[in-house]
Every structure is written in C-alpha cells, then in structure tokens.
Amino acid sequence: MLGNDFKMAIAMLRSQKWRSGLAIFSTVVFVVSIATIIGLGASVKHQINTQSKRAGQDLVTVRPGQPFRLNNGQAADINLTYGLGFGAGSLSGHDLKLVKESNGVGQVSAVNFVAGSFKTEEQEYLNGSIFGVEDSFRSLINQDLDFGTFFSPLDDTSHQVVIGRTIAEELFKENVPLGRSLSIRGQNFVVKGVFQTFQPNTLVLGSDFNRAIFIPYQTSLEISDGSNQIVQILAKPAKPGQSESLAKDIKERLFKSHFGQNDLSVLSQKQSAAFSKQVVDKIIAFIAGIATIALLAAGIGIMNTMLLSVTERTREIGIRKALGATNRQLLRLFWFEALVLSVTGAVLGIIGALLANYFLHILTNLKPLVSWQALILPSIMAIALGILFGIIPALKASKKDPIDSLRHEA
Amino acid sequence: MIELQDVSKLYGFGDATTVALDEVNLRIEKGEFIAIMGPSGSGKTTLLNIIGLLDKPTHGSYRLSGRSVARTGANQRAKVRRDKIGFVFQTFSLLSRLNVLENVALPLAYKGVSRTKRLKQAADMLAEVGLHDRQYFMPRQLSGGQVQRVAIVRALINNPAIVIADEPTGNLDSGSSRVVMELLSEVHKAGNTILMVTHNPELTRYASRVVYMHDGAIVHDEASPIGDVPKLARKVMYLFPRKTEEDDFAGVAALMQAIPDKKTSKKRKHKTKNKRRGKKVTPKRSKR
Ligand SMILES: Nc1ncnc2c1ncn2[C@@H]1O[C@H](COP(=O)(O)OP(=O)(O)OP(=O)(O)O)[C@@H](O)[C@H]1O
Ligand SMILES: [Mg+2]
Numbered sequence: 001m002l003g004n005d006f007k008m009a010i011a012m013l014r015s016q017k018w019r020s021g022l023a024i025f026s027t028v029v030f031v032v033s034i035a036t037i038i039g040l041g042a043s044v045k046h047q048i049n050t051q052s053k054r055a056g057q058d059l060v061t062v063r064p065g066q067p068f069r070l071n072n073g074q075a076a077d078i079n080l081t082y083g084l085g086f087g088a089g090s091l092s093g094h095d096l097k098l099v100k101e102s103n104g105v106g107q108v109s110a111v112n113f114v115a116g117s118f119k120t121e122e123q124e125y126l127n128g129s130i131f132g133v134e135d136s137f138r139s140l141i142n143q144d145l146d147f148g149t150f151f152s153p154l155d156d157t158s159h160q161v162v163i164g165r166t167i168a169e170e171l172f173k174e175n176v177p178l179g180r181s182l183s184i185r186g187q188n189f190v191v192k193g194v195f196q197t198f199q200p201n202t203l204v205l206g207s208d209f210n211r212a213i214f215i216p217y218q219t220s221l222e223i224s225d226g227s228n229q230i231v232q233i234l235a236k237p238a239k240p241g242q243s244e245s246l247a248k249d250i251k252e253r254l255f256k257s258h259f260g261q262n263d264l265s266v267l268s269q270k271q272s273a274a275f276s277k278q279v280v281d282k283i284i285a286f287i288a289g290i291a292t293i294a295l296l297a298a299g300i301g302i303m304n305t306m307l308l309s310v311t312e313r314t315r316e317i318g319i320r321k322a323l324g325a326t327n328r329q330l331l332r333l334f335w336f337e338a339l340v341l342s343v344t345g346a347v348l349g350i351i352g353a354l355l356a357n358y359f360l361h362i363l364t365n366l367k368p369l370v371s372w373q374a375l376i377l378p379s380i381m382a383i384a385l386g387i388l389f390g391i392i393p394a395l396k397a398s399k400k401d402p403i404d405s406l407r408h409e410a
Numbered sequence: 411m412i413e414l415q416d417v418s419k420l421y422g423f424g425d426a427t428t429v430a431l432d433e434v435n436l437r438i439e440k441g442e443f444i445a446i447m448g449p450s451g452s453g454k455t456t457l458l459n460i461i462g463l464l465d466k467p468t469h470g471s472y473r474l475s476g477r478s479v480a481r482t483g484a485n486q487r488a489k490v491r492r493d494k495i496g497f498v499f500q501t502f503s504l505l506s507r508l509n510v511l512e513n514v515a516l517p518l519a520y521k522g523v524s525r526t527k528r529l530k531q532a533a534d535m536l537a538e539v540g541l542h543d544r545q546y547f548m549p550r551q552l553s554g555g556q557v558q559r560v561a562i563v564r565a566l567i568n569n570p571a572i573v574i575a576d577e578p579t580g581n582l583d584s585g586s587s588r589v590v591m592e593l594l595s596e597v598h599k600a601g602n603t604i605l606m607v608t609h610n611p612e613l614t615r616y617a618s619r620v621v622y623m624h625d626g627a628i629v630h631d632e633a634s635p636i637g638d639v640p641k642l643a644r645k646v647m648y649l650f651p652r653k654t655e656e657d658d659f660a661g662v663a664a665l666m667q668a669i670p671d672k673k674t675s676k677k678r679k680h681k682t683k684n685k686r687r688g689k690k691v692t693p694k695r696s697k698r
Contacts, residue, residue, distance in 0.1 A: 004512075004519055011507040316505055322464060323517045323564070324492020326485050402464045406499065 005333055009340040012309060019308065023301035024345040027382045030294040031349025034378035036356050037291065039368030041284040046369055048276045051199065058243040059140060059269045062099060062233040062250060064090050091230040091264065098253045099233050104246055106238035107136035112220045113229045118184045118213060125171045128164075129212045130184060132220020132228075138162075140234045143209075147176045148193030157218045161189040164210040165197045182213075185223050189215060243268045298382060299389040302341050306393035310334060310400075317397055318405025327398040334394035335387075342386020346379035411571060411603065412438035412461060417470030417480075419456050419626075430456040432626040433470065438572070438605065443598040443636070445614045446607045447643065448623030454607045455576055457623070461605065462495050462574045463487045475571055492520050496565025498575035503561035504549040510536065511545040514564045521568065535563050539593060555586030559593050566597060573597065575606040579613065591616050595636075611643035 013020045096110045112132035118125055138150040150162055161182065168177050172191075181190050198209040221228055237246040251266040258264065267275065310317070320330060357370045419431040430453045438444060446454050459465035460472065463479060472480040479490060491497075504513045511532050518528035536542050541559060549557060558578055565573045575594070579587035587610075595616045598604050606617070614620045620640050622630040634640035 004525065008507065015507060315502055316507075319497075319499070319503070319505060320516070320520075321488065322462070322491060322495075322497045322499075324488055324495075324520045324568075326488040326520070328485075329520055403459055406464070409502070 005336045006340070008333060009337040012337050013340065013344070016305070016309065019305050020341060023298070023305040023341050024348060026294065026298040026301040027342055027345025027386070028349040028352050030291065030298045031346055031375075031378040031382055032352040032356055033291045033294060034288060034381075035349070035353035035370055035374045036360070036368055037284055037287050038374035038377070039353075039357060039370035040366060041280050042369040042371060042374065043367045044280050045277050047199065048273050048280070058236050058240055059272075060235045060237075060243050060247045060250065060266065061269075061272060062091065062095070062235070062254070062264060062266050064231070064264050090228070091233060093228060093230075094257065095254055095264075096230060096233055098257055099235055099250055102235075102246065102249045102253055104237050104239065104242050104249070106236045107140055108233065108235045109134040109137040109140050110217055110228075110230045111137070111232040111234065112217060113231045114184070114215070114220050114224055115229070116185055118182050118189075120171060120180070120182050123171060125167065125182075127211065128167060128171075129208075130220070131212055131214050132217045133214050134217045137214065137234065140236060143198065144196050145193045146196050148178045148191070150193055151216050155192075156216050157222070158216055159187060159189045159219060160192040160216065162193040162195060162214045163191055164195050164208075164212050166208070166210040167213055168194050184213075184215070187223055189213075243270075247271070295378075295381060295385060298342075298345065299385040302338055302345075302386050303389040303392055305341065306334060306338050306390055307396070309337070310393045310397045313397075314400065314405045314408040317400050318402050318408065321400075321402035322406065331391075331394045331398035334397040335390050338386050338390020338394065339383070342383050342390070345386070346382045349382065350375050350379055411440045411475055412436070413471075413473040414461070414467075415471045415473075417457075417460060417467045417472060419453070419460065419465070420468045429626050431460070431467070434626070434628055436621070436628065438603065440571075440603055441598075441601055443594075443604045443616060443618045444606065445617035445620045445634075446605070446623060447609070447611070447614070447620060448629075452623040453626040454623055456626075458574050458576050458605065458607060461572070462497060463491050488520075492517055493568055494571040496562075496568070496570040496573040498558065498561045498565050498573065498578045500577040500580040504552075504557055504564075506549050508549075509545070510541070510547050510549070510552070510560050513549065513560060514545075514567055517564065517568050532563075532567060535567060536560070539563055539596075553586065554582050555589050558582065558586075558590045562590070562593055562597065566602065570602075572603045572605055575604065577607050577609065580609070587613070611639060614643045615639045 090113070091110075096108070099105065100108050110133070114130040114132055116130060118128065118130060133151075135151045135153050135155065138145070145162070146165070148162070151158075151160065163171075163177075168175060171177075171182070172180055176194070177191050178193070179190060181188050183189065195209065195214075215223075235246065235250065237243050247266050247268040254264060254266065255261075317330060320333075325333075353370060353375055357368050360366050360368055414434055414436040416433045416435060417431055418429065418433050421428040421430055432453075434453075434457060436457075446457070448454055456465065460467050463474075467480055470480065471478060474490065474494060479487070482490070497503075504510075505516070508516065511529055514532035514536060515523075515528040518531060519525075523531075533542065533545055536545050539559060539562075541556070541563065544552065544556060544560075549560075552560065562573070562575075562578075565575075573594075578594070579590050582590060591613055594604060594606070598616070598618075606613075608614070614634060615637055617634055618636055620632055620634050620643060621628055622642065630642060632640050632642065
C-alpha cells in the first residue's frame with residue numbers, strides 16, 4: 001500500500017513538474033539558507049575561539065562606547081576580540097595614561113586611528129587604514145611578521161612603517177618591499193616589516209589588518225598635529241592569569257576619570273569572546289527569523305500545489321471512492337504526496353547546502369562550518385511543515401462527496 | 411438480493427425541492443441483467459448511486475444481501491462498495507496515471523491485498539477477456555471500447571454482488587458498443603448480476619429485464635428474453651430508426667409517450683400514491 005502511494009506520489013510530481021518544482025524549490029531555499037547561516041555562525045565562533053587563543057587569554061581591551069548593543073543598530077559595534085569599533089567616539093591620551101598606571105599592568109599599546117590615505121611615487125592607496133601603535137602591539141596581538149622586524153622602543157618617533165600583506169602585494173607589488181618608502185600626509189616612511197596574513201575576521205567591517213599600515217604611536221600623534229583618535233587600548237597584566245583583576249582596575253580608574261559615565265568598555269579576553277559569541281548567536285537568530293519567511297513560503301507552496309492537485313483530481317477522487325477507498329485511505333494518499341514534496345525539498349536542500357558550502361569555501365574567504373546538525377535541523381523543520389500544511393488539502397480530498405466528484409469531467 | 415422499498419431522494423428544500431426519486435420499489439435477484447431506460451432527468455443515475463451506496467436515500471429502506479445499508483456510515487459504505495459493488499462509468503473510468511494492470515488491481519489495494527498478489531490476480535482477469543497484451547498500456551493509449559472493457563474487468567475483480575454501469579456505451583460508436591456489450595453479456599452468463607442504464611433501445615436485447623423510469627418513478631418493468639428487444643422498446647425503435655444522437659433522444663421521448671402514464675400504470679408491487687410533495691420539475695438537463 002505504501003509502495004503504491006509512493007508510486008502515485010512520484011507520478012503526481014512528474015505530471016505536474018512546474019508546480020511541484022516550485023514547491024520543492026522554496027523548501028530547498030529554506031534548507032540551504034538556514035544551514036548556511038548556521039554554518040557561518042559556527043565558523044565565526046570558531047574564529048573567535050582560535051583568535052582568542054592566539055592572542056592569549058590575558059589580553060584586555062579598552063574601547064570607546066558600549067560594544068555589543070544590537071538594538072541601537074550599530075553594526076560597527078560588533079567587535080571580535082581585537083577588532084576595532086569606529087563611530088563610537090575615541091579614547092584620550094589621558095585614558096591611555098591611566099591604563100598604564102593601573103595596578104599589575106604589563107604591556108600596553110594604544111591603537112590610534114590616523115585619517116587619510118598613503119601613497120608611493122607611483123600609486124595612491126585609498127582603501128587602507130593607518131594606525132599608530134606602540135612597540136608592544138605585535139606581542140599583545142601575538143601576530144608574527146613575514147619579513148623584517150616590528151618597532152622597538154627606540155623607534156618611537158621614527159618614520160618607519162610595518163605593513164599588512166595585502167599592501168605589500170597591491171601597493172608595492174612585491175613580497176618583500178623592505179626599505180621601500182611610502183608617504184603619509186606628505187611625510188616619508190620606510191617599510192620596516194611585513195605582517196603575516198591576519199586570519200580573516202568575518203564580521204569585522206572596515207578593519208582588515210591586511211590592508212592596514214602601522215606607524216609608531218608618537219609619530220602618529222605628530223603627523224596628526226597632536227589630535228589623536230585612539231580607537232582601542234590593548235593591555236596585558238604583568239603576571240599571567242591576572243587579566244580579570246587588571247580589567248577591573250582599569251575599568252574603575254577610567255570610570256572615575258569619566259565622571260561615572262559609561263561611555264567606554266573594558267573587556268578581558270574571556271569576556272570579549274563570550275560577548276562576541278552572544279552577538280553572533282543573536283545575529284544568527286535574527287537572520288534565521290527572517291529565513292522563517294522562506295519556510296512559510298515553502299509550506300504555502302506545498303499546500304497550494306496540493307490544493308490545486310486535489311481540485312484537478314476531483315474525478316480521480318470520485319473513482320477511488322466508488323472503488324471502495326475509505327476517507328482515511330484517501331487522506332493518506334494525498335498527505336503522503338505532500339510529504340514526498342517536502343522530503344524531496346529537504347533532501348535537495350541538504351545537497352544544495354553542501355554545494356553552497358563548497359562554493360563559499362573556494363570562492364570567498366567565508367569558511368562556513370556546516371555540521372550535520374545545521375543540515376538536519378532545517379530539513380526536519382521543512383518536513384514537519386510539509387506534514388502540517390499537507391493535511392489541509394488531504395482532508396479536503398478525503399471529505400469530497402463521491403457523487404459530486406464523479407460528476408466532474410476528466 | 412437487492413431490495414429497495416419506497417426509496418425517495420429529494421434535493422434541495424422548500425420551494426426548490428426536486429424529487430429525483432419518488433418512492434421507488436425494486437427487487438433485483440442474483441443473475442439478473444437489468445437495463446434501465448428513461449428520459450434525461452428521470453432519476454436513473456440517482457437510482458444507481460443509491461444502489462451503489464454512493465448516495466443515501468432521503469426516505470425508504472435498502473437491503474443488500476439481506477443487510478440494511480440505507481443509513482450506514484461513510485467508512486462502512488466504502489467497504490461495502492469495495493466488496494459488493496462494481497462500477498463502470500460512462501467516461502474517464504480509469505485513473506490516467508496508472509496503467510491498465512494497476513487500474514484493475516486498485517480495488518484490491520483498498521482491501522489490503524499485497525502488490526504482487528493483486529497484480530497477478532489483475533493480470534489473470536485481463537487475460538481472461540483477452541486484454542493481457544494491453545496490461546502495461548496507460549489509459550490514454552487505449553481506445554474508448556478498450557477503456558470500458560478494462561473498467562468492466564476492474565468492476566469484477568472483487569467478485570461483487572452487482573455490477574453497476576451508467577451508460578457504459580454512451581460515448582462509444584456502435585462497433586465498440588457491441589464489443590463492450592458482448593463482454594457484459596459474457597459476464598452476465600458467468601452468473602453475475604448487472605444493472606445498466608442505457609438510452610439505446612437496441613441494447614436492451616442483452617438484458618433479461620427492462621425497467622422504464624419517468625419523473626423519478628418506475629413506470630414500467632418487463633421481463634425480456636435475452637436476444638430480444640422487449641415490446642415497448644421495439645415499438646420506439648421501429649418508429650424512429652436510430653441514426654443520430656438527436657434521433658436517439660427523440661426515440662426516448664417517443665418511448666415515454668408510448669408507455670402508459672405513471673399515475674395509471676400498474677407497477678410491480680407499487681401502490682400508486684398521489685401525494686406529490688409540491689413537486690417541481692426542474693428543466694431537464696441536456697446531456698453532451
Ligand atoms: N445534486 C443535485 N442537486 C439537485 N438536483 C439534482 C442533483 N442531482 C440530480 N438532481 C436532479 O435529480 C433528477 C434526476 O437526475 P439523474 O441524474 O438521476 O437523471 P438521469 O435519469 O440519470 O438523467 P440522464 O439520462 O441525463 O443521465 C434531475 O431532475 C436532476 O436535476
Ligand atoms: Mg444519468
């Protein structure tokens with residue numbers, strides 16, 4: 001009996017290719033989008049974890065503004081570990097001084113944003129960023145150089161620059177542009193080192209360190225006429241494992257100096273990672289919520305297909321009833337067809353999600369981690385929806401009056 | 411075997427009530443081949459639907475194989491249809507998405523017979539009527555006559571108490587009609603009971619009994635030796651030799667004029683009652 005139902009369902013799908021195809025397509029769209037969103041989320045969290053580990057557990061970051069406020073719509077606030085938040089004001093030199101004076105503090109570096117572009121004699125580079133950082137910056141973020149060396153304490157006012165990988169390739173068009181020079185605001189800087197490629201940071205907008213150049217902090221103050229724009233202060237405790245208490249002390253000092261205003265945030269590495277993950281979860285939930293519309297479309301598509309099918313097959317229903325099919329047998333037949341639609345959609349959706357995953361990996365620097373849960377969850381939802389929305393047309397078919405149905409032509 | 415007592419069927423209510431069947435009494439014994447004739451709208455299909463348990467009578471009782479079935483529930487009726495009734499329709503009798511073999515086996519599927527078993531049984535039955543070479547054809551690949559023959563085979567697969575055929579040759583040319591009627595005739599000779607509606611007096615020659623209906627009532631009922639067109643039908647036939655469909659209808663109309671009016675006719679076991687329940691004769695549907 002089930003085999004027969006299955007055969008009928010397949011015959012139905014094939015005789016109504018377009019309509020069934022559309023119903024299946026909307027299911028596929030739903031499964032693929034949800035699986036991909038979950039996969040991207042998982043990948044971002046994975047990056048947070050690895051970056052958190054790379055930078056060491058002890059990093060404390062001070063940023064202007066309150067990060068992780070989703071409801072005010074500031075996407076730039078979504079900072080991952082040491083990503084930079086623009087547009088939320090900046091920190092002052094006094095803040096930096098307070099951080100350096102805090103109890104148990106070890107290395108500290110300001111990250112000062114310098115507005116403007118830079119150029120060589122041949123070319124101007126427009127979509128890069130310039131940061132003034134202190135000599136401890138490299139070890140604070142635990143990022144190695146491919147070539148050359150980072151600044152030493154002696155370089156504090158020198159006109160030297162350490163550049164990101166992409167700058168080396170795009171501006172200097174060579175792998176090791178050490179000793180070559182570029183100019184910022186009319187001043188000449190000599191390339192001292194080239195950073196290793198920074199790991200892609202999916203959600204950090206406008207802070208691709210591979211497209212950034214770094215100059216000594218003091219120099220950065222000089223060339224911007226003393227007006228600094230510190231977007232972040234990084235600090236580590238002198239003794240490992242003391243980051244929580246360091247963060248607490250820094251927070252108290254800054255809070256006092258800002259007259260109790262809550263206009264900045266101090267986060268230990270752990271808090272930072274935890275917050276970031278929360279934000280990612282919220283974003284995933286938000287996008288998934290939107291994708292639920294696709295789910296509804298899929299359900300309505302299946303229902304619509306089945307309703308049309310029931311109407312078109314009125315005569316068939318009449319004949320089946322005359323031959324002795326009970327209402328329940330007819331219900332099962334049509335319900336099963338809806339189920340076949342949604343299961344087909346789910347299966348194709350899984351295949352589609354795997355393909356999307358594959359192409360995202362090879363064509364973009366997004367690396368979604370599509371787990372089997374990410375595939376199964378939307379598939380089950382789609383199938384459940386097919387069952388739910390399929391029962392309405394099936395009930396309609398089973399309740400049809402045999403005589404009225406038989407009077408229907410063809 | 412089939413016993414209808416004072417069966418009425420009314421449609422609508424109030425002023426718009428239509429009396430499709432008016433206190434019909436009918437007994438059908440096993441092995442009979444009954445042809446029902448009568449003008450369009452006289453209630454032939456309604457009578458068949460009630461006997462076939464597709465419809466419920468408004469009044470009256472219906473006993474099938476000794477069991478009262480007039481007011482059983484939908485589920486039970488479906489099962490009785492499956493086990494005791496075989497249907498042949500005028501058109502589109504087969505499911506277009508199933509092949510001949512699957513169509514014939516379908517009633518067995520609703521009984522729960524396994525696929526291999528029922529396909530085997532269907533194949534055997536098709537072979538008996540010489541249609542085994544068509545078993546994997548789809549319905550659209552068959553001629554009209556072949557479709558009807560397959561439908562007859564399907565109607566027989568559950569070994570029903572009665573085969574009900576509403577104008578089974580209504581859409582066929584005279585050649586195909588003959589082939590289909592020959593099959594029905596064989597089915598009858600094998601001991602099956604058949605109830606058939608026809609507009610063609612010629613076909614009453616296959617029947618053992620002819621029932622004439624008018625305005626929802628049986629107005630005449632005569633035994634007819636097989637091979638003969640009964641008296642009343644013959645009268646019409648000779649008056650209006652059948653050439654076209656219009657002639658056919660004219661023939662039916664003449665037939666109705668030729669038979670006695672239903673109020674004064676002596677009907678078998680039918681006490682003529684004159685209460686007519688505000689009968690409203692709806693405009694006759696013209697078929698085709
Ligand atoms: N569902 C319905 N609602 C209202 N009236 C109906 C309905 N079905 C049938 N009737 C009426 O019942 C009467 C008998 O109809 P029926 O179909 O039994 O006639 P018939 O003898 O089979 O005619 P034909 O030769 O055209 O097939 C007709 O007057 C018809 O209009
Ligand atoms: Mg009829």
